[in-house]
Amino acid sequence: MSLLKLGVVGVGALGRHHARILSEMQGVDLVGVAEVNPEQGQAIATACNTTWYADPDELLDKVDAVSIVVPSIYHLDVAEKFISRKLPVMVEKPLAASYEEAARIVALSEKHHCLVQVGHIERFNPAFRKVADSCSTPKYIRCERLAPFTFRSTDIGVIHDLMIHDIDLALALTNSSVLKVEAFGASVVSDHEDCAQARLYFENGCIADLSASRIHPEPSRTLHCWGYEGSFSADLTTREVSIFKPGETLKHGPSLPERAKRPDADIEQMKQDIFGKQIGVEKIVVPQIDALTAELQNFVDCINTGAQPVVDAQAGLAAMEVAEAVHKSVNRHQWEGSAHGPVGPHFEIPAAQGLRVA
Numbered sequence: 001m002s003l004l005k006l007g008v009v010g011v012g013a014l015g016r017h018h019a020r021i022l023s024e025m026q027g028v029d030l031v032g033v034a035e036v037n038p039e040q041g042q043a044i045a046t047a048c049n050t051t052w053y054a055d056p057d058e059l060l061d062k063v064d065a066v067s068i069v070v071p072s073i074y075h076l077d078v079a080e081k082f083i084s085r086k087l088p089v090m091v092e093k094p095l096a097a098s099y100e101e102a103a104r105i106v107a108l109s110e111k112h113h114c115l116v117q118v119g120h121i122e123r124f125n126p127a128f129r130k131v132a133d134s135c136s137t138p139k140y141i142r143c144e145r146l147a148p149f150t151f152r153s154t155d156i157g158v159i160h161d162l163m164i165h166d167i168d169l170a171l172a173l174t175n176s177s178v179l180k181v182e183a184f185g186a187s188v189v190s191d192h193e194d195c196a197q198a199r200l201y202f203e204n205g206c207i208a209d210l211s212a213s214r215i216h217p218e219p220s221r222t223l224h225c226w227g228y229e230g231s232f233s234a235d236l237t238t239r240e241v242s243i244f245k246p247g248e249t250l251k252h253g254p255s256l257p258e259r260a261k262r263p264d265a266d267i268e269q270m271k272q273d274i275f276g277k278q279i280g281v282e283k284i285v286v287p288q289i290d291a292l293t294a295e296l297q298n299f300v301d302c303i304n305t306g307a308q309p310v311v312d313a314q315a316g317l318a319a320m321e322v323a324e325a326v327h328k329s330v331n332r333h334q335w336e337g338s339a340h341g342p343v344g345p346h347f348e349i350p351a352a353q354g355l356r357v358a
Ligand SMILES: NC(=O)c1ccc[n+]([C@@H]2O[C@H](COP(=O)([O-])OP(=O)(O)OC[C@H]3O[C@@H](n4cnc5c(N)ncnc54)[C@H](O)[C@@H]3O)[C@@H](O)[C@H]2O)c1
Pocket: 009, 010, 011, 012, 013, 014, 015, 034, 035, 036, 037, 040, 054, 055, 056, 069, 070, 071, 072, 074, 078, 092, 093, 094, 119, 120, 121, 152, 153, 161
């Protein structure tokens, strides 16, 4: 079989890893990287044994497909060039900088019958997969995604930068649509919101609480999911998954307070038996596969076989639609319960309190 000719557009902090992985992937010939920063482009091209081009247009006649890893505000512009030539694209998340631009990418992919995959990498995280496979009917989801300020992705706010990962995971877990969103957030160091809190109400009754901050001292990514089968928690960084499931006596016998009323009840022993005996506890460390390699392999496989990617353009658009609703809700939030007081993420704390957030 002939090699698939791939290119990477944008080889900055993340794109360099796309280029490295694709340069080592079986069945792939990384024919070039397009990068507007000459030193960066040349350095990555040399490291990956490929050619640097200053302009993505120069890749158009050379590739079978590309991975697009430029800042989100340029996704539509770059994607349009390749999709119009019916060349499959892998677009990093978020699909675009706004819902309208994301919808335009989806419309182009439909018009040109062109594969579009979106880089929601957490879908390839084995800790997420373990939770998704274990909890078939999530009724409550809680996600927290915290990071220090990196001075990257400042073209977008934390909702489209970080929270969108968890919006996509919640949509995938529930397989349902969002009916209502309540959110608030604040801009602290950038022109967009830097931290945000959102509650999503799903059509199937599930509720998801999402918390995202890019001004947190310590990075962390966690997912908790409660369903009829039990409670499932994943540390998406260490990939440790904890599973709590009610035992048979708890499910079928009298309640614990009822049992505690028996004359021979040993309350101290009963307290110790809650976790382990009444509620089964299992801790699993899932395999340490590289999620970006799995994601790019999925892209290559879909090009070769015509299969649907794990995260297609519609999934990327669905996440953008919810992100937009969260953004609108953050912009409407009245900090003092009135439109006459501070509203939205760029609020000013009254001067009398000696602090200013704007
Ligand atoms: N999936 C994830 O977890 C994840 C993580 C980080 C970033 N991202 C996404 O990846 C994208 C890139 O983020 P980053 O942190 O690597 O940004 P970055 O700024 O480090 O890199 C972007 C690179 O693109 C280059 N560039 C800009 N316009 C270009 C153009 N028209 N043609 C060629 N090159 C161009 C820039 O010079 C820069 O080197 C963003 O959309 C971001 O949201 C996704």
